[in-house]
Amino acid sequence: MTQRERVLAILVGVCFLLVGGYYFMNQYSSALSTRDRQIETLSKRLDDEKFVQAKAEMAIDRLGVYKQHALPESIRASQSFYQERLRETLESTGFDDIVIKPLNGRRGGNHYQHMFTINGQATMEQFVHFTYEFYSFNILHKFTKLTIIPVKESELLDISMNVSVLSLDGTDEVPTPEAVRQPELAHGDLKEYTGVILQRNLFAPANKPPLFTSKTEVEAELERPLRFRLSASDPDRKDRVTFFLGKDPPPGVELSESGSLQWTPDALGEYKITVEARDDRLPPKSSTQELLVTVVEPKPEPMRDPTPRRPEFDEAKFTYLTGTVAVGGQPKAWLNNRPKNQQLRLGPGDTFSVGTLKGKVVDVKDREVIIEIEGDLRVLSIGQPLAEATTMGPAGEL
Secondary structure, eight states: OOHHHHHHHHHHHHHHHHHHHHHHHHHHHHHHHHHHHHHHHHHHHHHHHHHHHHHHHHHHHHHHHHHHTSBOSOHHHHHHHHHHHHHHHHHHTTOEEEEEEEEEEEEETTEEEEEEEEEEEEOHHHHHHHHHHHHHBOSSEEEEEEEEEEOTTSSOEEEEEEEEEEEETTOOSOOOHHHHBOSSBTTBOHHHHHHHHHTTOTTSOOOOOOEEOSOSEEEEETTSOEEEEOOEEOSSTTOOEEEEEOSSOOTTOEEOTTSEEEEOOOSOEEEEEEEEEEESSSSOOEEEEEEEEEEEOOOOOOOOOOSOOOOSOOGGGGEEEEEEEEETTEEEEEEEETTTTEEEEEOTTOEEEETTEEEEEEEEETTEEEEEETTEEEEEETTOBGGGOEEEEEGGGO
């Protein structure tokens, strides 16, 4: 073999080696790619299986929570328990004329949906209280329909509600209120909800503050008890007015919610007492007034009246205010003369004569009546004898 032939044979051998190496490397690379794809497929399948398993575990946990907040599987037991629970909550929050009717329920998978209609009357404050208690009882229930209609010339609302609640298969016991009750809802406690909602009470007219009708100046004697009756009228006739002391009253001043102010001053001078009249509407409105009390030296004792003393038995001592009512839209005060077993029904402007007292009715208010006797205005409260009516001052000074 010549040198030339030998070189040619070597070149041919190298070519065969290169082709064979390329083929081998191509096969090896293809096998690696196939294996990587298989590993990726198996890993994805494993991740999918883990995801499905995790979802199943979450669903099992969620179902366990649902069972803690669901009614029992027994339809009759669940319906009886929930209906009684609704009635207790409605009554405890002040609803009247309550009617609860169960409707036909629906079966769906592993649960049963109970449905009820509720009708009743309540104020907006009572309704807010009920809904707060409803959602605080944290079970699988909800409102599906709500209708509110204001009652004419009243703060009451006609309320109609539809609610639904779920029973779950496998639940044996009714939930205990203590176990499922939420301490407070998302936006706070009942007071916070009441304050926000009643500030925007769309079903009631705008509340007007009460107006003082009593005097702003009064005279008191040194070291002698002062008794003065505050009075105020509210443009909203059905609102009840109560009275409160303002800041920094003189020591010893007392004021009842009905407006009876008492004080025994121990020094001469002028004293300003801030008082507040507040109605019971929500949100409440109030007015303040300064009462100027001038303390003077005691007046000398009056000379003994030579006129004959009144008889010890006086029918006025045994005649009581028993009630104030509206008859045909007109206010009436009922006085019961016990010695004569006689019932007097008097309105503003009517005169009366009972025992040694003669006078007329000036005004009839809630649980009290203003009367005029011998030129002085007096206030008579329910259960109080006519002879002990509290003096307000001369009629011309009111």
